[in-house]
Amino acid sequence: KNEVEQSPQNLTAQEGEFITINCSYSVGISALHWLQQHPGGGIVSLFMLSSGKKKHGRLIATINIQEKHSSLHITASHPRDSAVYICAVTREYGNKLVFGAGTILRVKS
Amino acid sequence: GAGVSQSPRYKVAKRGQDVALRCDPISGHVSLFWYQQALGQGPEFLTYFQNEAQLDKSGLPSDRFFAERPEGSVSTLKIQRTQQEDSAVYLCASTTRRGGTGELFFGEGSRLTVL
Numbered sequence: 001k002n003e004v005e006q007s008p009q010n011l012t013a014q015e016g017e018f019i020t021i022n023c024s025y026s027v028g029i030s031a032l033h034w035l036q037q038h039p040g041g042g043i044v045s046l047f048m049l050s051s052g053k054k055k056h057g058r059l060i061a062t063i064n065i066q067e068k069h070s071s072l073h074i075t076a077s078h079p080r081d082s083a084v085y086i087c088a089v090t091r092e093y094g095n096k097l098v099f100g101a102g103t104i105l106r107v108k109s
Numbered sequence: 110g111a112g113v114s115q116s117p118r119y120k121v122a123k124r125g126q127d128v129a130l131r132c133d134p135i136s137g138h139v140s141l142f143w144y145q146q147a148l149g150q151g152p153e154f155l156t157y158f159q160n161e162a163q164l165d166k167s168g169l170p171s172d173r174f175f176a177e178r179p180e181g182s183v184s185t186l187k188i189q190r191t192q193q194e195d196s197a198v199y200l201c202a203s204t205t206r207r208g209g210t211g212e213l214f215f216g217e218g219s220r221l222t223v224l
Contacts (some may be wrong), residue, residue, distance in 0.1 A: 043215035090209035099151035
């Protein structure tokens with residue numbers, strides 16, 4: 001079983017819809033990252049969380065440490081949000097990030 | 110520069126050739142990571158540097174892979190005697206903080222194709 005599991009693997013939404021991507025992890029962590037990767041492009045850091053909730057524009061990320069679960073929400077989705085969204089965790093002891101497989105999001109106009 | 114810079118962006122190598130991939134992190138960033146991303150997969154950890162010290166190389170898949178960061182800034186990932194399974198995008202990331210607890214800044218990646 002992977003240490004970081006994301007769902008869904010693929011998501012197609014209509015423009016304007018509210019989107020949720022989920023991430024569950026099985027190890028102790030010191031931080032959780034949500035990342036965005038456009039086709040052929042580099043990876044951009046969206047959020048780094050160790051507790052609670054963060055908001056940036058139309059993006060909201062939450063984390064529940066006890067349940068080892070995080071969600072990324074996109075409000076009023078737009079075609080330009082189409083990308084791969086990746087959850088990654090920094091293990092509590094150690095330096096390396098462990099990545100989820102990513103969620104491929106397509107927002108149709 | 111303003112961001113993490115990687116070169117070359119694209120590299121085609123014949124099987125058995127040696128390749129070198131360069132990462133120029135953001136100036137002053139302490140931590141530098143290399144990841145390997147196969148097509149359709151999430152990135153996999155290769156190695157981690159804190160300044161010039163390579164503190165974790167547990168993700169390097171074989172002794173054909175070697176990374177260095179001699180002056181604590183630019184890093185080079187070298188792959189000797191390339192094999193087809195080495196074909197992937199190699200990503201570099203840097204952060205101001207030690208370990209993976211700071212905001213990560215990624216380069217555009219170097220796409221290696223081994224024929």
